[in-house]
Amino acid sequence: MRTDSWKAQPIRAAMGGGSMVSAVAANLREARTAVGSRSTAALARCFGERAILPGDPRYEAARRVWNGMIDRRPLAVLRCTGNEDVRAALDFAAEVDVPVAVRGGGHSVAGHGVVDGGIVIDLSPMATVTVDPSNSIADAGGGTQWGEFDAATQRHGLATTGGLISHTGISGLTLGGGFGWLTRKHGLSCDNLIEAEVVCVDGRVLRASPEENAELYWALRGGGGNFGVVTRFRYRLHHLGPNVLCGTIAFARASTRDVLRRYRDVMATAPDELAAYMTFGTLPDGERAIVLTTLYAGPAEDGAGWMERLRRCGTPLADLVASRPYTDFQKSLDGSQYAGRRAYWKSSFLSGLSDEAIDMAITCAAELPARDAILNIERYGGAASRVPPEATAFPHRDSEYLINIMSVWDDPERDGANVGWARESWAAMAPFVQSRSYSNFLGDEGQSRVREAFGVNFDRLATIKARFDPGNRLCVNQNIVPTSGAMTNIEETK
Ligand SMILES: Cc1cc2nc3c(=O)[nH]c(=O)nc-3n(C[C@H](O)[C@H](O)[C@H](O)COP(=O)(O)OP(=O)(O)OC[C@H]3O[C@@H](n4cnc5c(N)ncnc54)[C@H](O)[C@@H]3O)c2cc1C
Structure with missing residues (x-):
């Protein structure tokens, strides 16, 4: 238990002294679903209206994250406005010995922005x-x-x-x-x-x-x-911008095989400025299509020829590529992705896009379980791939593609169909994907997938974790368990 923090004393005082702290902590360890009245008072003293506890009319909304499948009940959601609030929240969690979830935007598909019976450090007020x-x-x-x-x-x-x-x-x-x-x-x-x-x-x-x-x-x-x-x-x-050449081009589903092969060939020689993703999805009128979404991060006149090559991947059903504000384009895909919908994802990297992988993706996307279910193939590479795998903690630098199997739906009765489709599709794609994962697209998929996410950097990360969070207080994430005994191994660079 820390004794030196600026907020520890007020919290303890408000809770009625050391013995009461222990009593409340023990109580909370046993029943992590309720905050005792004295601890509630302590939180209220430190956080005032910014502490949202069960019973507060704001609690139901405050405990929710982007993925509507996540239904967890924290002890408190603490809306933090600065470092001192964050420190007080960490102190409080340590005092009552409960886990901490840190919430930035709340978009973790695994729901890591909220935790049952723990403290949510909600950073949303810190948005300057x-x-x-x-x-x-x-x-x-x-x-x-x-x-x-x-x-x-x-x-x-x-x-x-x-x-x-x-x-x-x-x-x-x-x-x-x-x-x-x-x-x-x-x-x-x-x-x-x-x-x-x-x-x-x-x-x-x-x-x-x-x-x-x-x-x-x-x-x-x-x-x-x-x-x-x-x-x-x-x-x-x-x-960049303010206007950029960007937009979507939809092709008929029947032409998908040729479209994807040509897309692969165009992207093989594309400059770093060209980003282009392919998505099996459903158009607003209900028609199934393969949709290319693209942006050229350079002068429009330089990008025009590349857009023309992308158009020639097939016969466009619709072509919405134009010069438009970057900020508009950055919101243009928000439509179906609003908070509260149910979501289940599977994702991996591909070393390349073989004809066989294309054919299997077509098979997987033949029947989509929901209007907003997608199978998405993203060409990666460029500047990101020129960073050595060990230069940062993110290791997967030489993969050429990301493949994302993502379902979003609303009716809980459709959970089985949507989750089942994503799992079956992912299993079908298994022969073509690498043993790698992107931590930001992972659900709660177990330690082996977490290891895959951090790859060659896992051991070094576990050592650093031991230094900065030896007790694994921050465990509501794609968790790297601290390597014990590692705390003296690293000399910090000053
Ligand atoms: C609709 C949607 C679109 C997406 N699009 C993209 C995309 O285009 N590109 C892409 O790469 N990813 C994308 N993602 C995935 C996204 O990167 C992850 O979901 C990411 O975790 C979201 O960050 P967040 O702060 O919103 O999430 P949160 O749920 O708030 O946090 C996610 C994780 O980060 C930790 N965390 C958050 N903030 C902090 C902090 N300040 N300090 C320490 N830990 C913190 C949390 O503890 C948690 O483990 C998308 C996700 C969704 C749902």
Whole structure:
């Protein structure tokens, strides 16, 4: 139990002294579904209205995350406004010995932004973005969403690699890697993270950068939320827009085989500026189609020829490629992805896209279980693949494609059909995928998949975990169990 934190004493005092702390803690260990009245008072004293407890009319909404299948009841959701709140929340969780879930944007498909019987550190109030255009950097709070980040940086004609949906959190996405339209041109989101401010489980606030706490900085770039609560992210920015050549081209489902083979051939020689994903899905009128979504991260006149080559992958049913604001495009896929829908995903990397893999993907997508179920193939590579696997915690640099089998639906009675389709499709694709996973697309799939997510970097991450979170307080994530005895093995770079 820590005794040196600034909030520990008020919490203990409010709970009625040391013996009462132990009594409440013991009580909570036994029955983690209710907060005792004295602990409630302690939270109220530290957090006021920002502590949301069972019984509060806001509780039902506050405990919900993006994936509507997740139905967990935390002891408290603590809306944190700064490092001191985060420290107090960590203290409180340690006092009552309960797990902590850290919530950035709440988009973890596994529901890692909430925990049964534990504390949710909700960073959503920390969403300020400050742009320094002369140095092409931006600082963003841990609760920022990509739509907010893009809006702030695009005011200066700048951007960094971010997610495809505007309400995804910058936090979880960056800490796990971060794929988006700019990955091939500018690397993963984590490749553009140049500094982070971290509240550690022991209450220290550290700056992580190449110069300070370099091991922690290395781990934050792909190792997920295992090492501390990141309250501020500093990104490198790049000139982009405000208008970019981008959009979607839909092709008839019957032509999928040829379309995908040509797409593969076009992308084999494409410049880093060209991003293009292929999605088996359903058009608004109900017609099944193979849809190409693309963005050229350079001058439109340079991209026009590449768009023409992509069009010639087949006979377009619809062609919506045009020059339009980047911020609009970054919201254009939000439509079906609103919070509260049920979701189940499977995802892996492919070393290449063989004819056989294409044929199997076609078979898997022949019957989609829901209108918004998709099978998606994303060409990767470019700048992200030129980073050595051990340079950051994100290891999967030489895979050529990501394949995502993603179902989104609303009716709980359709759970079996949707989950079953994703699992069966993933099993069918198994001969073609690598033993790798992207931690940000993982469900709760077990330690072997977590190991696959961190690959060659797993052991080093476990050692760093032992140094920064030896008790594994931050375990509600794609969890790296600390390697015991490793705490003295690493010399921190100052
Ligand atoms: C609709 C949708 C679209 C997506 N699109 C993309 C995409 O385009 N590209 C891509 O790469 N991924 C994408 N993802 C996956 C996304 O990267 C992960 O779901 C990611 O975890 C989301 O981050 P979050 O902050 O919103 O999630 P949360 O659920 O809040 O957090 C996810 C994990 O990160 C940890 N965490 C969050 N914030 C912090 C913090 N500040 N400090 C320490 N730990 C923290 C949490 O403990 C948890 O383990 C998408 C997900 C969804 C649901």
